[in-house]
Amino acid sequence: MAGTAVVQSGDYELEIDTGFLQDAFILDSATAGILNNTTYVLDGTTNFASVLEGCDTVNIKRGRRDIGDQFSAGTMTFNMMDTSGIFNPFDENSPYWDSTTEQPGLAPMRKVRFARYDLNNVKEYLFTGFIVNYDYNFALGGIDTVTVYCADDFYLLSQTYMDEFNVSEELSSARVTAVLDLPEVNFPAGQRDIATGTQTLGGSAAFTIENGTSVQAYLAAINQAEQGRLFMSREGDLTFDARLGNTLSASVADFHDDGTNIPYSGVGISFQADQVVNRASVTILGSNNPQVADDAASQAQYFIQNQSITNSLLHDDTAALSLANYLLEPEPIARYTSVQTAFVSLTNAQRDTVAIIDIGQTITIEKTFVSGAGTTELAQELAVEGVEHTITNSYGHSIALFTSPTVIVYELVLDDPVFGIIAPSDNVLG
Secondary structure, three states: OOOEEEOOOEEEEEEEEEEEEOOEOOOOOOOOOOOOOOOOEOOOOEEEEEOHHHEEEEEEEEEOOOOOOOOOOOEEEEEEEEOOOOOOOOOOOOOOEEOOOOEEOOOOOOEEEEEEEOOOOOEEEEEEEEEEEEEEEOOOOOOEEEEEEEEOHHHHHHOOEEOOEOOOOEEHHHHHHHHHHOOOOOOOHHHEEEOOOOOEEOOOHHHOEOOOEEHHHHHHHHHHHHOOEEEEOOOOOEEEEOOOOOOOOOOOEEEOOOOOOEOOOEEEEEOOHHHOEOEEEEEEOOOOOOEEEEOHHHHHHHOOOEEEEEEEOEOOHHHHHHHHHHHOEOOOOOEEEEEEEEHHHOOHHHHHHHHOOOOOOEEEEEEEOOOOOOOOEEEEEEEEEEEEEEEEOOOEEEEEEEEOOOOOEEEOOOOOOOOOOOOOOOEEOO
């Protein structure tokens, strides 16, 4: 099995781009400078250093904890024990020192990737991105340590700014593609997973993108109009999902606390007043005419609780009013907000399933209640909005998944007065 073993979790690999091309053509070299050479080629292959054996902790955070939050750059942080000094950026004898440029090979903005090998020795990436910075901690009389901070490609998009761009009226997905295709953006076509949007964005003069607009901020505005998802996948693909709606997508993992399926160590439950939105206002760019949706019955019971969007990219007031109605959540709903599990408690097959759960997939969380005359067991089918991994030498791998409250489907419970209704309802078999 490839990679480095992590206690009761599996085999993993943490790789950093050293800045070297391990099989690149080199002029005047007796071995690498031969024309028509099939070993040493013009573009070469990036050389990655495997450094997990020197790490004691890896933390990954991707996505969002709540559907009301905007997606931001996914991050990874890891600590390396520099027992031999090879990670020191001043060490010219380090195997990662680039003597041709007189620069350390392990440097900011190098590519980084973290992967786990499944039972079939298939390499599954859990994070891909770039190193943002190294914090080197010199220990007098002890072992030096290095804390490395990484971010996915959303970080690069947040540092990229557009020239003035006259847009056309088009679907949200077409607008995402148009922005990514701009010469000053030039996001790789092979790293895109763009679903067809459902909302049309404006194309009049009011919607012209100003010079100096952040690419990441503008993409977030597109997603605000669409009300879908916009994130970097675990494999580094920019993913755009259409407006979220009712779905019966098959669950990729079932978390139960009754001894069946995948066990978990913790579950979050929310039943809060701030879930309620009974007045929503949406105003499109260039307009002073807000489109307002109200739920009078909810306002009478829970007081007026607002959500407002200004400068929406939607193309007209009809679309804005539709969005305002979409945003209404007239009643709080008790739901499972998160689930945590440790790999030490899972089978090998369960570890393979849980490790690669990604944003936008569907999971089921079931909890048993020890008291009450009604429902004693309840399962909810929810969408994943955020993923957090923690890997340590002492405790192995644990994962936390944060779920979406937008669409909840309940598992059918026989003889239950609420969850035992077959149709029409949100109760489904399994």
